[in-house]
């Protein structure tokens with residue numbers, strides 16, 4: 001048995017037992033046996049109706065771009081997100097990452113497509129932020145790759161994995177902006193057959209916080225000749 005298969009079957013068993021004792025419940029209405037029902041997915045408020053920074057996409061009431069983008073703008077731009085990170089979306093992402101709740105993907109991808117159209121985004125290629133390979137093997141999937149595929153199918157844009165995470169990085173949750181930038185520096189590179197030269201590429205991830213990870217990915221893509229790198233995430237941490 002390969003290591004990949006070992007983890008796949010171990011997790012499958014683990015989740016089956018967990019689901020038996022702690023069954024999935026919809027993050028909106030607590031209906032049992034699903035993480036997000038269609039009705040609740042449709043009701044989740046999109047970030048598209050709120051004022052945001054024209055560049056980094058975080059909530060911002062002032063004109064133009066936010067203070068951070070005025071002082072130290074990232075190369076990855078624009079960054080846009082379908083939802084604000086909080087309550088139901090946070091629980092749905094947790095289910096997606098830690099409970100193998102991949103059933104949240106189709107309804108969320110549908111809403112992401114709606115936000116994508118509202119923001120009037122355009123690109124040649126969607127590409128997910130990669131996980132460090134041992135982590136992906138343990139989880140048996142990369143949630144961002146699944147989101148990219150599903151979104152791509154909804155908006156008619158190809159989705160392809162072109163980045164590699166060559167270094168494991170510490171969890172970013174407790175780090176400040178500068179520490180995050182240092183933490184992910186040189187953690188990503190393009191695959192040899194990435195073929196991104198001259199293309200507009202959009203990075204797909206579950207959550208954008210400071211944008212440090214997206215920026216590190218965009219540096220790798222730009223160094224391989226990508227014309228422009230933007231990002232679109234499921235959620236935005238304020």
Ligand SMILES: [Zn+2]
Pocket residue numbers: 026027028029030031036037038039040041
């Ligand atoms: Zn529901």
Ligand SMILES: [Zn+2]
Pocket residue numbers: 053054055056057058065066067068069
């Ligand atoms: Zn900004």
